[in-house]
Amino acid sequence: MSRFKRLISNYIFLRVLRAILTIFIVATLTFFIVRLMPGNPIEIYIGQLMSQYGMSFQDAKNQAAALFSIDLNAPLSKQYIIYMRNLLRGDFGVSFLSQGTPVALMISAYLPWTVFSVGISILISFTLGITLGMLSAYKRGSIFDHIMSTIAAILSAIPNYLIGILLLIIIGVQLGLIPVSAMRGTVSPGIKPGFTWIFIKDVFSHALLPIMTYVVSTVGGWMLSMKSSTLNTLGEDYVTVAKARGLPESRITFAYVGRNALLPLFTSLTMQMGFLMGGSALIESIFVYKGIGWALGASIAQRDYPVMQAVFLIITIAVIVANFIADLLYSKLDPRIKIGGE
């Protein structure tokens, strides 16, 4: 087989190619869809000046003069070619409403906070969910199982932004258990970033509410999935054989039941990482948390097209990369599966 044929039949190569194609399609669609949205940055800025500063229409229109340098009437094809050419060079462009600010700089300022809060919450939610789900499966039909399953069903049915607001109002305002104002944002004013206990503690205390919201809103799903997966595994022949062989219960639980029940959840775990990035917009807005979702919300409100395009692209890439990693790691976790039928 020639090197070329080997290359194009290579599973990883094909997956990379497919990922690039998906990113290209999403970038193209995003470019046109954001421009189809009602309103434009100038109209919105004028409206904002009128409502926030009590300006008359003509004064607001004059004040918005800076935005008139944006050529929104340039042919779409021309704008698209420039956008794609810049994108190939890794250049997301410059913010419309904050002239001179590179979008890449904004992304680098926001993305780490979302990765941090979403990453920690997925880790906690997954660990907690599979533990409780497995316990429910083992204690199937018990009061514990009934209570846990009901809670899980309720939690997974409530949208995450609602949980965020409830946490804020009930725990923060009504019960007064947390200082609502001090916990907003990512860090307290005046705290110097660095690998110091004060900074780390501060960062975690600010991330607590977003993390709690993500955990509470996703843990139910993990519990129910794990319970169902465990129940299926418990009925497998190899578990019965392991029990018949007199293997210790702990070994059966972890090495036979746990490991196999976990496999179907693994793909969901990596995918969740990507989707939570997109879903972070509302949560980060509620807690004024400077992440990528917050940037997305603000850019949509202002119709800052370059920022919107970049954030949508980042979310897409996150989902694609997560999916890709899941595929690659799946074969490592399950020896029965080999990439490319090797």
Next chain:
Amino acid sequence: MKKIILSLLSVLLVVSLVSSALAGGQFNGAWPYSPPPVGHFNSYATNAITLGIYWDLIEQPLAMYLWASGKWMPLLATKWSLNRKTNTFRVYLRKGVKWQDGKTFTAKDVVTTFYLGYLYNWAIWRYIDKVTAVDDYTVDFHMAVVCAPMVLERYVLRTQIRSDAVYGKYASQVIALLAQGKKSDSEEMKKLRAEFDQFRPEKMIGTGPFILDPKNLTESEITLTKFDGYWDAEKIQFDKIKLYNGETPVVTPLVMAKEVDYATHGFPPATEKQFLQMGIRIIRPPLYSGPAIFFNHNIYPFNLKEVRQAIAYAIKKEENAFVSLGDSAKRQIYMTGLSDNLVPQWLSEAVIKRLNKYDYNPDLAAKILTKLGFKKGPDGIWVTDKGTKMEYELLVPAEFADWSAAAENAAEQLTKFGIKTTVRGITYSQHPTEVRAGRFQMAIAGWGAAHPHAHFSYYTDLITYNYPSGLGPGMNFPLVQTTKSVGKVDLDKLITQSAEGYDLLQQKKVVEKLALAFNELLPIVPLWERYGNNPALDGVRVTNWPKEGDPIYRNSAYADSFVIIMILNGTLKPVTK
């Protein structure tokens, strides 16, 4: 002797320590802003962190306006005068004022401020052609087009003055380009504007009583600290102003947790009720504007004034106001297109008496339509003399809860009367585009303006969404009209004339003509006037809020914030522990 001096010194020390301990305190407010890297400190460019009403505490203006008395409160200016012979408005500046970087405030700063405004087409440049520093503390504004002193005064005195040390480099380039005859639409000026848009000062340097230090800024809050070198520092009672970032949904829990002393966000009536139950006071300053029904005059029979009058009679405006925003909405009484709060200042008693209030009278509305040859069909819907059913759509920005409620209620009342009205909500960002393009039958849009001069209200009422705006046909209401009250009028010309010349009495006459014509023609039907529902927390950190009815609350909530005035003149005080 030595002992006496020592004892006196120790007493003085104790007194100063005690007084410094008693002074201070913190005021907590809220205002939405974008933190860096999106937000920045170039206060001319978009997304600058200027903090709305609190901007006046950092980059101070020359003066602020007291709406009830019609008088100015001098700040960086001490006095001003108009020379009618030379068409020059002269401003005398306060001496001894320091910038927060230690430099001295002079006329050069004022000149820089306004020439950079030229770069951004500031409205004042429609009237002036030159700003000159006569000496270090005197500035002349030369008028190329004579306009009403009230209009010019406002443009000059209410502008936040920027530092020449920060912005001077760019202002001198604007002056040089103007000297070469380059106007704001020239390529050179556009290039300079593009360059200046990207200018990012490290911090905002002002002359105001509070310093905006980027170190005290996060995405969730910003703390302004007292500037000890402020020219009127002894009046300032607070050491810190903390401002929480966010729009209504994120600020609401903070108000409920009593972390905010004052907020101007538009809270829904249900939230307001909860604030009141929690003992939080609600202040309702007038906004001098509100929602109105705009008609597409291309559509028959909206081009008939009698039909618009009938619609005004068919709507119980008190009900519409109450269901929309509770106590923060008041029905329009005089129906002049001008805030009822401004009517006594602009219209004589005799003219006020001639105004039709259009009190709810469905029988009269029916009589008017019948007289036009309209008939009610068997289904209860009016049919025009041309045989078309009166069935229309009312367009409203869906996100504006109060306007949406006003639209729903108006539609319900009109349908009950026999004009079948269906509400269509569209996103707020698309709404002005649709109205300006004339793609509507009836629409809810804003009337009035938060400006003491009536010119601006009529501009909003009759031009903003009409063909002279140049942005589309809009409601397409012909501005040359024949009226019973004032004869034949060119409303466009009257609006321009209302802000021209030095003679205020003459301007009032023009405004009276506009008011009477508006009242008869009703090109739009104002539903109610919007008042703020601003929570003000008394006794937690801040105290001494004046009682309801105090003239200070006649100030517009945004244009000349009474809270800022009360911080500057020392009315608001910290709670002493």
